[in-house]
Amino acid sequence: MVTGSAKGSTKIIFFLADGKKLFRDSVAYDSLGRIQKIFNYSINSGTELPLTWIYEYEYDHLGKLSKRSFYSKIAEVYFWYEKYFWNGSNIIRMEEYCESKEICYEYFYTYDNKVNYKANIPIYISDPLNWCENNVTSMNWYDYHGNLDIICRPCVTSYKYNLENYPIEIITNWGFRSILTYK
Numbered sequence: 001m002v003t004g005s006a007k008g009s010t011k012i013i014f015f016l017a018d019g020k021k022l023f024r025d026s027v028a029y030d031s032l033g034r035i036q037k038i039f040n041y042s043i044n045s046g047t048e049l050p051l052t053w054i055y056e057y058e059y060d061h062l063g064k065l066s067k068r069s070f071y072s073k074i075a076e077v078y079f080w081y082e083k084y085f086w087n088g089s090n091i092i093r094m095e096e097y098c099e100s101k102e103i104c105y106e107y108f109y110t111y112d113n114k115v116n117y118k119a120n121i122p123i124y125i126s127d128p129l130n131w132c133e134n135n136v137t138s139m140n141w142y143d144y145h146g147n148l149d150i151i152c153r154p155c156v157t158s159y160k161y162n163l164e165n166y167p168i169e170i171i172t173n174w175g176f177r178s179i180l181t182y183k
Contacts, residue, residue, distance in 0.1 A: 020043075021043065021049055022042070022043050023040065023041065023042050023043065023049075024040075024041040024049055025038050025039065025040050025041070025125075025126065026038070026039040026041075027039075027125065032063070034057070034059060034063070035057045035125070036056070036057060037054055037055065037056050037057065038054070038055040038057075038125075038126050039051055039053075039054055040052050040053040040054070040055065040126075045074055050073070050074075051073045052072070052073055052074060053070060053071065053072060053073065054070075054071040054073060055068060055069070055070060055071075055126060056068065056069040056071065064084070064086050065084050065091075065128050065131065066083065066084055067081055067082065067083050067084070068081065068082045068084070068128060069081040069082075077099070078099070079099050080096060080097055080098055080099060080104070081096075081097050082094055082095065082096050082097070082128075083095045083097070084128060088133070089132060089133035089134075090109070090111050090132040090133055090134055091109055091128060091129060091131075091132055092108065092109055092110075093106065093107065093108050093109070094106070094107045094109075094128075095107075098145070102144070103144055104143075104144055104145045104148075105141055105142065105143055105144065105145070105148055106141060106142040106144070107139060107140070107141045108139065108140045108141065109129070109136050109138070109139050110136070110137050110138040111132065111133075111134035111135060111136055111137055112134055112135050112137050112159065113134060114134060114135055114159065114161060114165050114167075115133070115134070115165060116130065116132055116133060116134055116135050117135065117166055117167050117180075118130040118135075119131065119132070119133075135157070135159060135167070136157060137156065137157055137158065137159075138154050138155065138156050138157070139154060139155045140153065140154040140155070141153070151174045152172070152173050152174040154173075155172065155173065155174060156172065156173040157170060157171070157172050157173075158170075158171050158172075159171075162182075166180070166182060167180055168180050168181070
């Protein structure tokens with residue numbers, strides 16, 4: 001279940017069987033309407049849905065997301081952060097820094113020329129790739145720690161679109177296939 005409004009959204013997900021809450025995300029916006037923080041509450045950390053993570057967002061002088069930090073409320077520590085690099089309205093590179101503040105991983109993205117179908121859908125709001133104008137078609141990376149376990153390299157996604165330019169089929173080179181329908 002998703003609830004919310006344009007400024008101050010809350011996302012709630014329930015177990016289907018008994019209606020018990022699993023997660024809740026509360027979004028705080030800055031004065032320009034950009035996401036400032038996302039507060040993640042999770043049943044994985046306790047039955048009363050305690051605050052588990054705080055995602056903090058920083059922007060550059062052009063208003064583009066430049067950094068996202070991950071703060072563990074349970075451990076009271078910043079575990080990692082990500083830096084974002086843009087070309088127009090798409091993220092072309094992301095650097096992930098470990099708790100040691102050293103770069104761990106670096107990701108590179110390419111896009112199609114279609115409107116990003118995940119943009120503006122509340123359940124996808126926390127991932128900045130979903131803020132991009134277009135759909136990711138390829139992702140590649142460098143692993144500076146030697147422990148990244150990704151099934152593909154590069155990871156390639158292809159889309160088949162309907163007449164309104166929404167994807168109706170998504171196929172990846174790692175064996176995922178999804179058929180989408182719209183109401």
